[in-house]
Each structure stands twice: as C-alpha cells, then as structure tokens.
Amino acid sequence: MVKIKKYWTVFKISIQNSLIYTSSFVTGLIFYAFIIFIFINLWRVIYLKKELIAGFTYNQVIWYCIVTELITISTGGNIFRTISNDIKNGAIGYNLNKPYNYIFYNISNNMGNVVIRLFFNAIIGIAMGFIFVGRIQGFDVIYLPLMLICIISAIFLNLILFSAVGLTAFWFEENSAFFWIVQKVMFMGGLFFPLDMMPGWIRNIALVLPFSYVTYAPARTIVKFNPNDFSWMFLIQVTYILVLLILNMLIFRKGVKAINVNGG
C-alpha cells in the first residue's frame, strides 16, 4: 500500500505544480478550441451532399474528432521530453537514487498535468459539441462512466507509448525523430477521421497496432456506444498497456546498464 501511495503523492504534487503553469494549459486550450472549430467547418462542407460517410453522420464525426483531439492534446508530449532530457542531461542520476519505479514515477508525474488539461479541454470540447452539433446521437448517460474509462485508458496507453520512445535517449543523443514518427503514425491511426474511411488494407494494419487504441477505438466506441464493443476495446487497450509497460521496463533495464551519465 505504501508502495502505491507514493505514486499517488507524486500525482497530487504534480497537479499543484501544473496549476502554476496556467499559461501553458490556457494556450493548449485555445489550440484545442481552434482545431475543433476547423474540423466543424471542414466536415460541414464534406457532409453538404451526403448524410452518411462510412457509417458516420456529421454529428458522430464531430464528436469523434472532439474525443481524439481531447485525448492527444491533453496528453501532449511532456513525458517524452522529460524522460529524454533526464537521460541526456544526467538528471536521471537523482531518479535512480530514489526508491521508486522510474516509469511509474514519470507516468504519475505527468498525470497531474494531463488531468488538469483534460478537465479544461473537456469543458470546451463538450460545450463546442453541444453548440455546433448537439448531443451525441443515441447518447445514454448510463454509459458516461464507461466513456470516461475509454478516455483514461487511452491516455495511459499514449503516455506509455511516448515514455518508451523517450527511453531511446539511452542510445540516441537526438531522439526527437522517433517522437515525430510516432506522432505522425498516430495521425494515421485515426486522429483526424475514423479509420472506417480508409482503404480496407490500411484499416486492417492500423487496427492491429496500438496507436489506433489511443484515438480511433475509444472515439468510435464513444460515438457509437454499445457495451459489447466497449468490452472488446477495453480488453485490447489493457492488453496493450500491459505489453508496453513490460516493454518499457525491459528498455529501461537495458538502458540503465548502458547509461553514460553526461557531465561526469
């Protein structure tokens, strides 16, 4: 219990710390509102002649984008930057000297920032959705907690993915390229539009990769909610979270052995 409590404390302190960076999440908020506004207009033009594209209505596709952007913008790339910088400037020495798991520490440390951003972005996103397209078609308030679980687990998965990318700094002095690659792959994993609109073979590839469980799968589950789809999606998300956590630990263990603390 004491072992878990320390990560809870890290999370609480990181919330306090994030509240100091008000300008950071206010600019994030403006960016989020701007992107959603662009999507609302873009999709409105596309849907002028059709009511249904690849099984999605205009209402569903807008809410879809509100959810995918909510997940990715709220998560950001902080965990990648923190881990990479820790390794590059040798600050990791202080972390290795502490009785905690470095990966869990970084996830809890980032969660504070994520939760704050998620909270404010969600208010803006939901408000914009209601104003421009109305409530999600077929929305049932009973499923709201499950929808929240979709989002939280997607955020976890996203953090763990970027933490693994950050850990490559053990071997690569300049590892931002990996970050950009993963981020772009994430675009193809259904960030801007549902994978259902993609050619079948791309969709099939995307569906076996973890990236689509950060954006496509949870967003689709939310806009076309049914308990069966949710269970499957959640199961795959959890499996990917566990697999990537193990991968993180393995990379970390190997990386620590190869560590070359910069600055003597």
Add this chain to the structure above:
Amino acid sequence: MSVSNLLKVSDTRRVSPTRKGITPCGVTKIKVASVGFFYIQGSDYLNIITVEHLNKIFKTKVKKEGFRQSVRSILRPQYKTVKAVSDIGFSVQKGEMLAFIGPNGAGKSTTIKMLTGILYPTSGTIDVLGMNPVNDRMKLSFRIGSVFGQKSQLWFHLPPGDSFKLLGSIFEIPARELRKRISFLRELFEIEDLMDIPVRKLSLGQRIRCEIAGSLLHRPDIIFLDEPTIGLDVVVKQKIRDLVKRLNREEDVTIFLTSHDVGDIEQLCKRAIIINNGEIVLDESIKKIKYNYLKKKVIDVKYSENIDLKLDIPSMTIVKAKDYSAKIEVDISSGTIEEAVDKLMRVGSVMDINISDQPLEEIISDIYQGLCNP
C-alpha cells in the same frame, strides 16, 4: 544499529585478513574500554563502504574534423575507450568524514555514481552497507542520501515543504515520523521561514540548505555530497560546513564529500582520497598529507623602512615584494626556516613577521601534477 553505536569504541584498527572465510572487507579489531579486544568480521559493521579493483571504461564515438570524416563516422563509426576509473580500492568507516578529491575529469563523480548504483562498474567489487549497489539499488537508496550541488531534487515551482512531503512519501516514512523529522531538520538548517516559498525564489545558499535537509529525511547512514558549496559565498559556505559537522556529530552520518574547495576539505574531513586520471594517487589523513607533503613555508614580513629585497639563497623565492613588505616562500627540503628568517632580519628593521604553512590548496595541486613526492 552498528556496534560503534552500542559501545564506546576507544580504539579501532584494521588487521589484515588471514583466516579462511573472511569477507573482502577484512576484520576489524576493536578495543572496548573495560572489556578488552574483540573482532568483527564483514562489512556491516565499521567499514560501511568497501571498494576493490574497481574499473569503469566508457566507450565514446570519435569523429575527426571535416565533412568527409563526418560521412565516414556514419558509415564506419570509430570508438575510443576511456578509462574513467582504473583499479581503485578503498574503504570508509562508519561516522567518517571523507574527502574524495581530484581535478575535473579525474573520476570522482563516476565513482560516486557507481557507489550509489547509478552507473554499472566494468569490473571490480563494491560493498556499501553490506549491499551491492548494482543489484540492490532500490534497497540501498533507503539508506543513503545524495546532494549534487549542480542539480536539484526539489520541485522548482513548489515550496520546499511540498517537496519534503513528496520525498517522505517516496521513502515510505510514516506521516507522524515525517512531521517530527521535518520539524527537526527545519530547525537544524534554519529553514523555518523558507518552507512556504517556491524553490525558484530561494537564493542558492537557501536552496542548498533545503537540498541537504531533503536528502536527510529518511535518516540515511551515508550521505554523498558532490560539491555542495559550489557557487556559494564565504558566509554561506561556512554555515553549510557547520551544519555538515553537526550532522555527523549528532546523527553519526558518514559523509562522503567531493569538493574543489579546500576549505571544505580542511574544515570537515580528517582523511582525503586524491584521485587523478581515474587512479587513486593518495589515501591519507589530512594531517599526514600536510606533514608529508608540506615542502614550503610562507613568510610574510613587514619592515619599518623601504627596502630593496634581493635574496641569494636558493631555497628562498620572493612571491611578492612591495615597499615595506614582502612575501617569501621557503623550500624546507633544501633550506631551513632559521636561515631564511636570519637572512630577512639582516635586510632591514623588521616590524612584524609571520610564518605559515603552504596552503593545502597548493599542496593538493602539486600532488595532482605529480610535483610532490613524500
């Protein structure tokens, strides 16, 4: 709790291991008042750090100048091995204040990082508090503390009080005990007024006091101080030194100190290990270093009249001479103080004369450069 805490140890001496089954740390012979001698085996007692044949080799990529060489280094990278630490061995006893010194790039930080489990040694053995830092890094971290003067473990935007609570939780300290500990350290380090100010608004001296206090929350047996007084002014430096001394006295914390400031070493430590190019060049008490390596005395002399100082004795060198005063260095291996003073007395009417040792700083710098032989 160690034996030295339970009994009043009046005399400790290491004896060489002769019997089979003795741990690498050897045997410590202890004389206890009114009881007599007894022996302790292993590392868990008086020797709390033991290092033997420790090596660390880094592999770094080399690239020669020019465009062609840049392309070549991508296609066929060349590596150079750097021996950061080369076959070193030493031991530290419980409650000791040890200075681990050397010029930049000598291997000090690399050694500290191996002792704390941050870096993996290439070969050799390390025993810290009966543990191997590589295998027991997490377990060991509960019993050691570290302060790196150039890096911070406190949260930059939050007051130290919050960081202390976080550290308390990380070190699994029960809430009531943590409160007690914080209030004790707050008083000791005189940081009561700083507890609610964000760390970014503290001065360097205030921050370092908070850093050290933070690293003591979990009552470590050993604390590694890596240049704790770097960038501080004289008054603050003195304050930090006094605190470290008090800490060592009151809590019996072993201090492992690296510093470029000879004042830190002179005032805090009884023993120094000097490392250069990854090798230990000296492991001796400060007193002995001064005794063995002190080759020069410095004489400051003031005359009542303007003098033109010219010396024809080879053991004497003029460091500074201006109008009424002069500073002379005397090489006591080739001449005597008596001879020097006698000579200076003859030059003019002396108002004041002061003879002092060569500063430790110079002695150490001579040892680094290999200019000193005992």
